[in-house]
Amino acid sequence: METVNEIRTEKTEAKNFLKKLTKIREIALIFIIVLFSIVLSIANPVFLTSENILNILLSISITGFLTLGMTVALIAGGFDLSVGSVTALVGIIAGNIFISTENIFLALLVSLLVALVMGSLNGLLITIGGLNPFIATLSIMGIARGLVYIISKGAPMSLMKLPEWLKDIGRGHLFGIPYIVIIFFIAAIIFHILLKYSRQMRKVFYVGSNEDAAYFSGINPNKIKFFVYLMIGFLCWIAGVLAIARFKSASPTFGTGLEMTAISAAVIGGASLSGGEGTVFGSTLGLILLGIVSGALVLLGISVYWQQLISSLVLLIAVLMDSIIERTKANKRI
Amino acid sequence: MEVSEDLLNEPILKIQNVSKSFPGTKALDDVTMDLYGGEVLGLCGENGAGKSTLMKIISGGLQKDSGKLLYKGEEVAFSSPRDAHLNGIGIVHQEIINCPELSVAENICMSVMDKNPKGFLDYNWMYKTAEEYLSRFNVEINVKEKLSNLSISYQQIVEIVKALLLDCSVLIFDEPTAALTEDESEKLFAIIDELRKNNIGIIYISHRLEEVFNNCDRVTILRDGQFIDTLNIKDVEVKTVINKMIGRELGDFYPEKAAGSDEEVLLSVRELTNKPSFANVSFDLRKGEILGVSGLMGSGRTETARSICGLDRKQTGSVFLEGKELSIKSYKDSISEGIVYLTENRKKEGLFLEMSITDNVSAMSLGEMSGKILMNKSLEIENTDRYCKELSVKYSEKTDKVGTLSGGNQQKILIAKLLSVSPKIVILDEPTRGIDVGSKKEIYTLIRALVDRGVGVIVISSDLEEIVGLCDRVMVFHEGTMMGDLTDKDITESNIMHMASGIAKGSNL
Numbered sequence: 001m002e003t004v005n006e007i008r009t010e011k012t013e014a015k016n017f018l019k020k021l022t023k024i025r026e027i028a029l030i031f032i033i034v035l036f037s038i039v040l041s042i043a044n045p046v047f048l049t050s051e052n053i054l055n056i057l058l059s060i061s062i063t064g065f066l067t068l069g070m071t072v073a074l075i076a077g078g079f080d081l082s083v084g085s086v087t088a089l090v091g092i093i094a095g096n097i098f099i100s101t102e103n104i105f106l107a108l109l110v111s112l113l114v115a116l117v118m119g120s121l122n123g124l125l126i127t128i129g130g131l132n133p134f135i136a137t138l139s140i141m142g143i144a145r146g147l148v149y150i151i152s153k154g155a156p157m158s159l160m161k162l163p164e165w166l167k168d169i170g171r172g173h174l175f176g177i178p179y180i181v182i183i184f185f186i187a188a189i190i191f192h193i194l195l196k197y198s199r200q201m202r203k204v205f206y207v208g209s210n211e212d213a214a215y216f217s218g219i220n221p222n223k224i225k226f227f228v229y230l231m232i233g234f235l236c237w238i239a240g241v242l243a244i245a246r247f248k249s250a251s252p253t254f255g256t257g258l259e260m261t262a263i264s265a266a267v268i269g270g271a272s273l274s275g276g277e278g279t280v281f282g283s284t285l286g287l288i289l290l291g292i293v294s295g296a297l298v299l300l301g302i303s304v305y306w307q308q309l310i311s312s313l314v315l316l317i318a319v320l321m322d323s324i325i326e327r328t329k330a331n332k333r334i
Numbered sequence: 335m336e337v338s339e340d341l342l343n344e345p346i347l348k349i350q351n352v353s354k355s356f357p358g359t360k361a362l363d364d365v366t367m368d369l370y371g372g373e374v375l376g377l378c379g380e381n382g383a384g385k386s387t388l389m390k391i392i393s394g395g396l397q398k399d400s401g402k403l404l405y406k407g408e409e410v411a412f413s414s415p416r417d418a419h420l421n422g423i424g425i426v427h428q429e430i431i432n433c434p435e436l437s438v439a440e441n442i443c444m445s446v447m448d449k450n451p452k453g454f455l456d457y458n459w460m461y462k463t464a465e466e467y468l469s470r471f472n473v474e475i476n477v478k479e480k481l482s483n484l485s486i487s488y489q490q491i492v493e494i495v496k497a498l499l500l501d502c503s504v505l506i507f508d509e510p511t512a513a514l515t516e517d518e519s520e521k522l523f524a525i526i527d528e529l530r531k532n533n534i535g536i537i538y539i540s541h542r543l544e545e546v547f548n549n550c551d552r553v554t555i556l557r558d559g560q561f562i563d564t565l566n567i568k569d570v571e572v573k574t575v576i577n578k579m580i581g582r583e584l585g586d587f588y589p590e591k592a593a594g595s596d597e598e599v600l601l602s603v604r605e606l607t608n609k610p611s612f613a614n615v616s617f618d619l620r621k622g623e624i625l626g627v628s629g630l631m632g633s634g635r636t637e638t639a640r641s642i643c644g645l646d647r648k649q650t651g652s653v654f655l656e657g658k659e660l661s662i663k664s665y666k667d668s669i670s671e672g673i674v675y676l677t678e679n680r681k682k683e684g685l686f687l688e689m690s691i692t693d694n695v696s697a698m699s700l701g702e703m704s705g706k707i708l709m710n711k712s713l714e715i716e717n718t719d720r721y722c723k724e725l726s727v728k729y730s731e732k733t734d735k736v737g738t739l740s741g742g743n744q745q746k747i748l749i750a751k752l753l754s755v756s757p758k759i760v761i762l763d764e765p766t767r768g769i770d771v772g773s774k775k776e777i778y779t780l781i782r783a784l785v786d787r788g789v790g791v792i793v794i795s796s797d798l799e800e801i802v803g804l805c806d807r808v809m810v811f812h813e814g815t816m817m818g819d820l821t822d823k824d825i826t827e828s829n830i831m832h833m834a835s836g837i838a839k840g841s842n843l
């Protein structure tokens with residue numbers, strides 16, 4: 001009987017250890033973020049001022065919506081390269097319609113429809129068209145960016161006449177915190193809960209984990225994937241609208257490279273490119289880390305040309321650490 | 335004693351005090367056993383006893399925590415499967431591991447590429463080698479075919495042939511016949527016999543004890559990661575082996591058959607057709623009976639089941655449940671009508687290997703396990719607990735990934751998933767493939783209990799003994815048509831074989 005008890009305790013210990021291991025990602029990220037902040041504030045005391053912190057948060061909030069979408073896409077076993085250009089397209093179309101009609105509701109409605117159409121196109125190409133998400137979303141990325149240039153003729157448009165309420169969303173504060181930051185964090189919390197606890201999102205995990213097995217459990221993988229890309233279209237619309245509200249302009253080059261930032265953030269946060277894994281909490285921490293890194297470059301007076309290189313290094317180190325941890329966990333194939 | 339004889343009696347492989355732990359499980363606990371050249375050593379144990387783990391350690395796929403491995407008298411520790419190959423230890427894994435997008439020949443020749451006489455890829459050489467080895471099984475497989483286009487049984491043959499090519503002194507077969515037909519299994523045993531004559535040491539793992547008794551010289555038994563005993567097949571009874579495997583008396587293997595079925599028809603299928611897989615299939619499933627479906631691989635059994643459930647499209651025909659005609663357009667419709675299907679392809683179509691036990695069990699009953707939007711976690715856990723207990727699933731934590739469970743326990747998780755929707759009709763495709771005797775008995779008992787509760791059960795199986803032992807009525811398929819059914823005393827292996835090969839027709843047709 002004693003041996004049975006021994007095995008029991010051994011098992012619970014192992015269980016706790018395992019639980020820690022699975023949480024290690026978020027904990028490690030928080031640790032790294034804190035460490036970075038301490039080092040940076042020693043290097044430059046400005047870093048820890050609330051103004052600077054809010055600046056960093058503001059800088060990641062719009063990309064944040066794309067990261068939310070990307071996290072879900074990765075969990076479903078795909079990804080979406082078109083998010084940056086669809087966001088730009090939303091801004092340009094809304095801006096264009098607003099300038100010619102002065103009707104902001106029409107502008108918002110049409111841009112919403114366009115974003116949803118782009119999302120659906122991704123979804124249809126991947127499900128019914130049977131295309132690889134890389135090819136499908138790469139094409140839509142090009143098409144959306146192309147439309148941006150055609151509509152804008154390559155010139156940015158100033159939207160100073162936007163209605164006050166929209167401008168307020170872009171520049172307003174609540175207790176000193178920009179509305180945009182608040183909106184993003186509320187969205188992130190809602191997404192975190194949905195991803196963890198909702199039925200629909202659970203189906204996304206099943207599909208990403210094993211599409212065939214999902215089908216054999218009565219789930220329609222194509223429906224789920226279509227839903228995912230449609231939802232990403234919607235998130236791009238929010239990002240696009242917040243961007244014009246914040247900058248009071250729409251630029252044809254807006255959002256270039258944001259898809260990579262979103263993928264990096266999600267992957268740093270624990271999403272897997274092979275599907276079935278990822279959390280909003282992790283992705284958000286990943287995004288904050290990337291935001292701190294680029295903010296730090298500015299503060300430390302390092303040329304912005306370094307930014308890409310350093311962000312990529314952060315990504316590389318994160319995934320490398322992860323792969324090593326995974327392998328020691330499985331203790332095989334050294 | 336003479337030196338030469340001493341050498342002759344020296345085991346080719348000695349396993350000494352080997353232990354191995356995974357997080358939460360001690361898979362092997364101080365195991366010591368020997369293998370001699372020129373013998374076939376059966377390895378028996380329940381699901382999760384540690385058989386595959388031990389074999390992976392011997393063949394370089396896993397590293398042991400402690401203990402020693404002596405091979406041809408020298409201590410060895412293989413760092414990789416390739417390292418083991420080069421030293422003459424080969425394995426046919428329980429789970430088929432291959433490159434589905436490559437051709438049969440490329441798969442077969444994968445690990446012997448450097449034996450290729452020319453420096454570059456010589457396809458003619460590959461085709462010839464592959465054909466030569468495949469001919470031993472007497473099957474018609476086109477070596478240029480993409481592997482993923484082959485049936486599971488042919489893929490299994492490719493796996494076996496791949497290992498035969500290696501020129502081994504020790505060859506391990508981890509449940510090689512789980513996916514083979516009777517005929518193909520016989521061929522395999524002939525090959526194993528040949529290998530034995532060439533003084534090769536063979537370890538043979540199977541949950542079909544009949545095979546072990548017919549083909550092995552000795553049998554080693556593991557239980558809960560511990561070595562229990564090694565016995566000479568000649569001096570031992572099947573019952574003794576079973577008792578040692580499970581550590582208690584098993585009792586009657588099959589539950590008692592139904593006294594006589596009700597006339598009440600639960601499910602009727604009329605003129606169901608989906609060419610070229612099957613045509614004009616009609617049958618009734620009555621309340622209180624276990625309906626067996628037999629036939630060779632590719633005879634249309636699985637396809638029929640899939641069409642009934644809306645997993646495949648049907649061309650014509652109708653399905654009635656309790657007298658009401660169903661219009662099933664997708665598997666989801668079928669589930670909501672209460673008709674569920676257990677896939678024969680556990681890894682590919684059944685499990686979410688990277689997800690937890692609970693997630694796997696709830697996958698089909700998401701509606702029941704949730705409110706309007708959010709999942710009800712405590713209900714999920716309760717449900718998982720209930721079925722894991724009923725099916726006695728062995729695991730350390732419900733949050734464990736299903737991929738870490740042993741084969742039999744994985745199968746039980748799939749059955750738990752089906753039962754979670756409280757189905758009316760359950761179609762089980764190869765429900766005991768790769769499952770140990772103890773669990774088999776549990777599953778049989780469970781099937782009988784379901785039927786007694788009024789659930790309709792159809793069992794598709796290639797294991798004739800199982801069909802004969804378990805079912806009250808048996809339908810036999812041959813090349814996409816139903817050859818009729820057998821009842822009572824007519825349910826015998828030879829009757830079924832005759833019908834399955836198209837020689838005889840059943841009584842009711």
Ligand SMILES: Nc1ncnc2c1ncn2[C@@H]1O[C@H](COP(=O)(O)OP(=O)(O)OP(=O)(O)O)[C@@H](O)[C@H]1O
Pocket residue numbers: 356357359360361379380381382383384385386387388428738739740741742743768770
């Ligand atoms: N990679 C792994 N991670 C964690 N646990 C594992 C892993 N592989 C095996 N185990 C555990 O080790 C034990 C032995 O598993 P093993 O696969 O060797 O059993 P087996 O005797 O081959 O069973 P079966 O007859 O079902 O194939 C089981 O409890 C299993 O859950």
Ligand SMILES: [Mg+2]
Pocket residue numbers: 385386387428508740741
């Ligand atoms: Mg095994």
